[in-house]
Amino acid sequence: MGQHILDGNPPVRVHFRRSARARRLSLRVSGLDAKVTLTLPRGIPASEGIAFAEEKADWLRLQLRDRPALEPVGLGTSLPVEGRYLNVVAGAGRGVVWGDGEIRVPGDPATAGRRIAGILKQLARARLAGASDRYSIALGREYARISMRDTRSRWGSCSSAGALMYSWRLIMAPPGVLEYVAAHEVAHLRHMNHSARFWEEVENLYGDYEAPRLWLRENGSELHRYRFGD
Structure with a gap:
């Protein structure tokens, strides 16, 4: 339903989730991808949720400090495929291919991640x-x-x-x-x-x-x- 960025070092992106079941405001940091989610009970305005997150900003940064950093996939990425790490490099032709320890992606580098995900x-x-x-x-x-x-x-x-x-x-x-x-x-x-x-x-x-x-x-x-x- 939206998001808010907490200023500071580093900035923290907080995603809002509205829940009819929730009885109180709560913050969760995903152990899988470090996504920060603020759950808002029904009837609680977003501004109150933002104030709550601001109060917990130091705690959030502490939780995020030891989480694995997110890595955008693109040229230069070392990506595991079936348990083996392959280097993403520029390729020729039209299709994404891999072999010899590489994933070769032709065309616009900005689309490399999406094309690899499709494969x-x-x-x-x-x-x-x-x-x-x-x-x-x-x-x-x-x-x-x-x-x-x-x-x-x-x-x-x-x-x-x-x-x-x-x-x-x-x-x-x-x-x-x-x-x-x-x-x-x-x-x-x-x-x-x-x-x-x-x-x-x-x-x-x-x-x-x-x-x-x-x-x-x-x-x-x-x-x-x-x-x-x-």
Whole structure:
């Protein structure tokens, strides 16, 4: 519903969110991409929220100090793709290609981030659809559909209707991590919970899942610091 920039060193951009459920003003700093969100209860004017954020400015800067810096993707960026870092460089021709440790992007450098994001989303869909197909066949349960999103709060989900959703940023993680998330969500087609039986199903489908699960916990936030300009 809007935003406000707190003056100071450094300036802090605060995004407003109106909530009918909220009972009080609150500030949240995302652990994934350092986005600052001010939640406003219904009936509280934005000016009151701004005053509240101004009072908390020093606390916000302290929270942001140790968060990973956001990195716009463009020429010169070192970007992880399937767990390997590739250097974004200028390319020839018309299409984005990669190989030999590089992502070569022709044309206007200002569009490089958006063009790379488009390719990554296509690759993510192909990899996740393939993994979901394999695991659903092994499980003996069909899923309804697959969608790709850029979610901050979760890497994937499975609805009660069998719809699978994944974060396309999983394509930047090592392949085993993407496979684990697919197995996790497909296992929910049988167990819509995180019971012991659910985790047994994940292990039946994927194998020992502790390493990729730990990787996401320790490194997942890094995947959200890349900004593609879209």
